[in-house]
Amino acid sequence: xxxxxxxxxxxxxxxxxxxxxxxxxxxxxxxxxxxxxxxxxxxxxxxxxxxxxxxxxxxxxxxxxxxxxxxxxxxxxxxxxxxxxxxxxxxxxxxxxxxxxxxxxxxxxxxxxxxxxxxxxxxxxxxxxxxxxxxxxxxxxxxxxxxxxxxxxxxxxxxxxxxxxxxxxxxxxxxxxxxxxxxxxxxxxxxxxxxxxxxxxxxxxxxxxxxxxxxxxxxxxxxxxxxxxxxxxxxxxxxxxxxxxxxxxxxxxxxxxxxxxxxxxxxxxxxxxxxxxxxxxxxxxxxxxxxxxxxxxxxxxxxxxxxxxxxxxxxxxxxxxxxxxxxxxxxxxxxxxxxxxxxxxxxxxxxxxxxxxxxxxxxxxxxxxxxxxxxxxxxxxxxxxxxxxxxxxxxxxxxxxxxxxxxxxxxxxxxxxxxxxxxxxxxxxxxxxxxxxxxxxxxxxxxxxxxxxxxxxxxxxxxxxxxxxxxxxxxxxxxxxxxxxxxxxxxxxxxxxxxxxxxxxxxxxxxxxxxxxxxxxxxxxxxxxxxxxxxxxxxxxxxxxxxxxxxxxxxxxxxxxxxxxxxxxxxxxxxxxxxxxxxxxxxxxxxxxxxxxxxxxxxxxxxxxxxxxxxxxxxxxxxxxxxxxxxxxxxxxxxxxxxxxxxxxxxxxxxxxxxxxxxxxxxxxxxxxxxx
Numbered sequence: 296x297x298x299x300x301x302x303x304x305x306x307x308x309x310x311x312x313x314x315x316x317x318x319x320x321x322x323x324x325x326x327x328x329x330x331x332x333x334x335x336x337x338x339x340x341x342x343x344x345x346x347x348x349x350x351x352x353x354x355x356x357x358x359x360x361x362x363x364x365x366x367x368x369x370x371x372x373x374x375x376x377x378x379x380x381x382x383x384x385x386x387x388x389x390x391x392x393x394x395x396x397x398x399x400x401x402x403x404x405x406x407x408x409x410x411x412x413x414x415x416x417x418x419x420x421x422x423x424x425x426x427x428x429x430x431x432x433x434x435x436x437x438x439x440x441x442x443x444x445x446x447x448x449x450x451x452x453x454x455x456x457x458x459x460x461x462x463x464x465x466x467x468x469x470x471x472x473x474x475x476x477x478x479x480x481x482x483x484x485x486x487x488x489x490x491x492x493x494x495x496x497x498x499x500x501x502x503x504x505x506x507x508x509x510x511x512x513x514x515x516x517x518x519x520x521x522x523x524x525x526x527x528x529x530x531x532x533x534x535x536x537x538x539x540x541x542x543x544x545x546x547x548x549x550x551x552x553x554x555x556x557x558x559x560x561x562x563x564x565x566x567x568x569x570x571x572x573x574x575x576x577x578x579x580x581x582x583x584x585x586x587x588x589x590x591x592x593x594x595x596x597x598x599x600x601x602x603x604x605x606x607x608x609x610x611x612x613x614x615x616x617x618x619x620x621x622x623x624x625x626x627x628x629x630x631x632x633x634x635x636x637x638x639x640x641x642x643x644x645x646x647x648x649x650x651x652x653x654x655x656x657x658x659x660x661x662x663x664x665x666x667x668x669x670x671x672x673x674x675x676x677x678x679x680x681x682x683x684x685x686x687x688x689x690x691x692x693x694x695x696x697x698x699x700x701x702x703x704x705x706x707x708x709x710x711x712x713x714x715x716x717x718x719x720x721x722x723x724x725x726x727x728x729x730x731x732x733x734x735x736x737x738x739x740x741x742x743x744x745x746x747x748x749x750x751x752x753x754x755x756x757x758x759x760x761x762x763x764x765x766x767x768x769x770x771x772x773x774x775x776x777x778x779x780x781x782x783x784x785x786x787x788x789x790x791x792x793x794x795x796x797x798x799x800x801x802x803x804x805x806x807x808x809x810x811x812x813x814x815x816x817x818x819x820x821x822x823x824x825x826x827x828x829x830x831x832x833x834x835x836x837x838x839x840x841x842x843x844x845x846x847x848x849x850x851x852x853x854x855x856x857x858x859x860x861x862x863x864x865x866x867x868x869x870x871x872x873x874x875x876x877x878x879x880x881x882x883x884x885x886x887x888x889x890x891x892x893x894x895x896x897x898x899x900x901x902x903x904x905x906x907x908x909x910x911x912x913x914x915x916x917x918x919x920x921x922x923x924x925x926x927x928x929x930x931x932x933x934x935x936x937x938x939x940x941x942x943x944x945x946x947x948x949x950x951x952x953x954x955x956x957x958x959x960x961x962x963x964x965x966x967x968x969x970x971x
Contacts, residue, residue, distance in 0.1 A: 400420060439455075484577035486539075486574060500567075515557065520537065572601045574590060576588035603615060661692060663729050670785070715738065726752065727752070732761070746762060755770075755934060756932065776809075781803070795829070800829045801835045804834040853886050856901055857870060860890060867900070867920075869901075870886055898915065899914070912954065922937070
């Protein structure tokens, strides 16, 4: 180390400080004193001169001594600092490597040397020849602005490379990383387990059969929990509490929560198929918030039809497992009656009632709007159907709106979104039908305006995007359509009120027919009951046939789409329309439905451009493949057998490539699970 401070530097330092000015000031005062003394008496002046001279000699002598002592102290300090730096380079617990421009090792400190073979020559050789893995890490992070955590020789290091000095620093943080990993592994997760259909299955069973079923399910869950180091607590006949660590949760996710399939398959053999839903929350130290999040996740699983697991942390994205079966039809209409009463109470509290469907509405969406308007009228309330004329470009919707011209009572209650926004107040009520995602509403601004005054009636599986505080939620994935759910409410309306007219009944029955593919899919006993009620209310089959007729151009387009079909593993069909041609979403849906009629096809996907900036996918399956999960990954949603999505600012080919990637990765994951 160079000598930083010497005598010359000290003299310069002293000349630059106030010490010099103090000496000058004292000298000037002394001279003035001598002059004044000489003016009064030369002897006094001479005496003062002698005293000043002696004082100056003594002062300079003391300053010289201070100067010498300071210089000696600083020189000694510099030597000590130099020795400390040398010792620090040799002894500090940080690996240090000096390289040449050609990556030849010039020097390493002793701490770094212990990571190499002591019998091997290190200095003077290229780093890649000494340790290729370390050389790759240095090359990879050479230009990083911050330190990087890397793994080398089984240890965790903070690596920093000073490129301009060809210096590599390695700090061993293995112990701290192990502590951090252990903390992450041993964080608690909390889960709620619910038997979806326990009440329906056990109704009519003898006590012994109920006891046997309950004991079997509990023993299976208990053994499953024991195998994965989990705590399982029975809360009720159909409710359990689950507590475990994060490392167990990762194992459960890798196994795709196969206990759901095990219990469902084994109980199915006894003609009592039990489906299970779980809501699991993690990443939160506050147990109350963790419990609330677990309950929300369970609600999400049930809202999606049950038989599945939702895993999510408070601020993270949900992960879904299971959901391989269609929701079972509920045998009781108690909930329909309760929802009907609750909806009537909310209508009584509102000054304005608005009903809105999803963007690019279909017959189920419009029919549901008509049904809600009639329900409001039967309870002496005026309601408004919010409909954007630019969105009613489907041929069936255009024909239906043409028929509305003959029904003035309906026509005068259809308003555009801007008018609805002007009418809306803080006491207004907004009813969302056939969708639960605010972003899919025909007019999202109105949904945002009345975010705290929402009612949701839908038959699609609930997705992650969901209003925060809806006043009433009626989501039944078992139902064939939203029109079916609303039709059931008419049974609980005042008898003296005027019921559905011909057009309303026809529109609602058409909605059911479209969503069930003419009652061939997702149609249960309650679906036929709803259809029977609408038929008795005046629904016209000929008008439904008229509404659902397609134009010759649509017929040709649909066949052209089917002609582009490509097959993946002879089980999935993908069609892609021309990127420069716009297709009606109904045509895409019809093409997807027709592809399922091909032998061996389990799922079909039709990709079309729906507008200049939107590419859509219509997905269908026969039930063995969950198309909803695939569409959710691409930003959409729907049912296990019926789903769709819309993607903005892209091309048909890009969407097709993205879809194929999702499908192949999903198949690879299933293959790995089966091999394990």
